[in-house]
Structures are given as C-alpha cells and as structure tokens.
Amino acid sequence: MxxxxxxxxxxxxxxxxxxxxxxxxxxxxxxxxxxxxxxxxxxxxxxxxxxxxxxxxxxxxxxxxxxxxxxxxxxxxxxxxGRFGGKDRAERLRAREWQLWGAGQLTTGIYRTRALKLGFFQFPEQVAEANFNAANGALKELNGLLDGRDWLVGAGPTIADLDIYGIAAYAHQAEVDLANYAHLRRWMAKVEALPGFKNVDTALPKESVKA
Ligand SMILES: N[C@@H](CCC(=O)N[C@@H](CS)C(=O)NCC(=O)O)C(=O)O
Structure with a gap:
C-alpha cells in the first residue's frame, strides 16, 4: 500500500x-x-x-x-x-515564520484575483481592486526581501521556499506583472530549477490516481 x-x-x-x-x-x-x-x-x-x-x-x-x-x-x-526542513530549529522556525506570512499576507490577494480572472468568483470592482493591490503589494514586499538572497531561509531551499513559491506561482494567472520584481523572478527560477520541480499545470492529476 x-x-x-x-x-x-x-x-x-x-x-x-x-x-x-x-x-x-x-x-x-x-x-x-x-x-x-x-x-x-x-x-x-x-x-x-x-x-x-x-x-x-x-x-x-x-x-x-x-x-x-x-x-x-x-x-x-x-x-x-528529512528534506527541506532547514539545518536546525532556528531555520525551521524561520521557515514557519515565512509560511505564516504567506498565509496571512500573500495568499488572499493572489488567490482571489486569480479566481476572479479565471471566472471562479465575482467581486464588486472596489473589492477586486483591493485584492489586486494586496497581491501586488505582497509580491513587491517579497521582491524586496529577496534582494541579496538565494533562498528565503539559510543557505538552501526549505519548505518556506516551496510554500511561498506555491502561492507566488499563481501571480501569472492573477495577471500581476512581475517585470519590475527581478529578485522575485530570479528566486522563482531557482525553485523551478530544483530536481523534481513541477509547475502548477503538471503537479496534480485531473482525476484520482493510484501511485
Ligand atoms: N489554509 C488552507 C486553505 C485551503 C483552501 O482554501 N482550499 C480551497 C481550495 S483552494 C477549498 O477547499 N475551498 C472550498 C471551501 O472552502 O469550501 C490551506 O492552506 O490548506
């Protein structure tokens, strides 16, 4: 099994x-x-x-x-x-910090804007604008925080990178332009180059599957 x-x-x-x-x-x-x-x-x-x-x-x-x-x-x-957990407890706690930031600051704006663009949800114009601004603002902050860093925590990739990437990866579907966010794009490319990486279109089957 x-x-x-x-x-x-x-x-x-x-x-x-x-x-x-x-x-x-x-x-x-x-x-x-x-x-x-x-x-x-x-x-x-x-x-x-x-x-x-x-x-x-x-x-x-x-x-x-x-x-x-x-x-x-x-x-x-x-x-x-035994993978992506950081090298010690301090790194794991830093990773948890990022995960909570992602859940609190990054997720809602991106997912709601994406859901609007894909026609999953409808929002009044002012709410849609607030969602977009929240998405763009959080991505801008993330870009700034990645200045001079290869990974979010320590010297290698952790669950912080996978978690935050798994949210930021939907910026494209949310139609948030990342052109001015060079640090963010560089970091995303590093995650995408890791062994085993799959993108938002290929990671999950469309129906139930046994391994
Ligand atoms: N904080 C949760 C969010 C999960 C979530 O929002 N799931 C959505 C699909 S993307 C869902 O199940 N929505 C149905 C509903 O809330 O009724 C997590 O990170 O797992």
Missing part, C-alpha cells in the same frame, strides 16, 4: 504546494480528486478528515494520521522525508 494519499483538486493552490513537496522529495502518493463543484468536500466522510471542509488533505496510512492546512502538511513532510 502507498504510504500517502493526497486529497485535492488540480486547480487548488494549496493542493499544488503539497503536490510540489511530494514530487520534490520523490515521495510516491495516491491521489484522490475531490470534486468541489459537487460539494464532495462538505460530505460527512470528507469532514471527518478535515473539519474545515477544504482541500488539501494528506493521509499518512503508516502513521495513521490525517492532516489538513497545506503549510502544516509541508512541515510534517519535511520531518518524514
């Missing part, structure tokens, strides 16, 4: 982050497509896995643990795979 099952949907940014981590750590996983349109994520069987009724969910059948929240799943997989 495959140790891990990832439950998600290919269009989901948080599911992408987990798929990226699994691919980049060469971890085999079964994949269960959760059909958000039919409300599969609000069915009792799914709510038993994730009380918030959201994807992604990762089942670890070996340790009999079921996790939700993409950043927590990355943190868990760093321990289980």
């Amino acid at each position: 495959t140790r891990y099952t990832l439950h998600g949907i290919f269009a989901s940014g948080p599911t992408y982050k987990v798929g990226l981590m699994l691919h980049m750590t060469s971890t085999p996983f079964d994949y269960v497509h959760v059909d958000l349109r039919s409300g599969a994520h609000k069915a009792d069987a799914f709510l038993a896995k994730n009380r918030y009724g959201q994807v992604p969910v990762l089942d670890d059948h070996e340790k009999d643990i079921c996790l939700c929240q993409s950043s927590v799943i990355l943190d868990y997989l760093a321990d289980e795979t």
Whole structure:
C-alpha cells in the first residue's frame, strides 16, 4: 500500500504546494480528486478528515494520521522525508515564520484575483481592486526581501521556499506583472530549477490516481 494519499483538486493552490513537496522529495502518493463543484468536500466522510471542509488533505496510512492546512502538511513532510526542513530549529522556525506570512499576507490577494480572472468568483470592482493591490503589494514586499538572497531561509531551499513559491506561482494567472520584481523572478527560477520541480499545470492529476 502507498504510504500517502493526497486529497485535492488540480486547480487548488494549496493542493499544488503539497503536490510540489511530494514530487520534490520523490515521495510516491495516491491521489484522490475531490470534486468541489459537487460539494464532495462538505460530505460527512470528507469532514471527518478535515473539519474545515477544504482541500488539501494528506493521509499518512503508516502513521495513521490525517492532516489538513497545506503549510502544516509541508512541515510534517519535511520531518518524514528529512528534506527541506532547514539545518536546525532556528531555520525551521524561520521557515514557519515565512509560511505564516504567506498565509496571512500573500495568499488572499493572489488567490482571489486569480479566481476572479479565471471566472471562479465575482467581486464588486472596489473589492477586486483591493485584492489586486494586496497581491501586488505582497509580491513587491517579497521582491524586496529577496534582494541579496538565494533562498528565503539559510543557505538552501526549505519548505518556506516551496510554500511561498506555491502561492507566488499563481501571480501569472492573477495577471500581476512581475517585470519590475527581478529578485522575485530570479528566486522563482531557482525553485523551478530544483530536481523534481513541477509547475502548477503538471503537479496534480485531473482525476484520482493510484501511485
Ligand atoms: N489554509 C488552507 C486553505 C485551503 C483552501 O482554501 N482550499 C480551497 C481550495 S483552494 C477549498 O477547499 N475551498 C472550498 C471551501 O472552502 O469550501 C490551506 O492552506 O490548506
């Protein structure tokens, strides 16, 4: 039996982050497509896995643990795979700091603007503008913070890079122009050059798949 099952949907940014981590750590996983349109994520069987009724969910059948929240799943997989966890506790805490910044500052503007552009959601004009400004502002801040740095934490890639990349990668679909954000583009290219990297279109299957 495959140790891990990832439950998600290919269009989901948080599911992408987990798929990226699994691919980049060469971890085999079964994949269960959760059909958000039919409300599969609000069915009792799914709510038993994730009380918030959201994807992604990762089942670890070996340790009999079921996790939700993409950043927590990355943190868990760093321990289980021994990869991307930073060299010591200080680096892990710095990585957690970035993950919380991503969840708090970066995610909402990018995901909502992307959802608007792709026609998933509708927003009144002022809200759409506020979402776009939030996305652009956070990306600008990230660009500044990457000045002179190869990676977000320490001397090598960590879950901070995979997590934040997994959000920033949707800037394109959100139609945020990164032309002026050279440090951000350089760092994204470094993540994309890592072994096992898959982009937002190729990391997740469109339907359920056994490893
Ligand atoms: N903080 C969560 C966010 C998860 C999330 O927003 N999932 C979306 C899909 S991208 C979802 O399941 N939406 C359905 C809903 O909220 O009802 C994470 O990082 O895992």
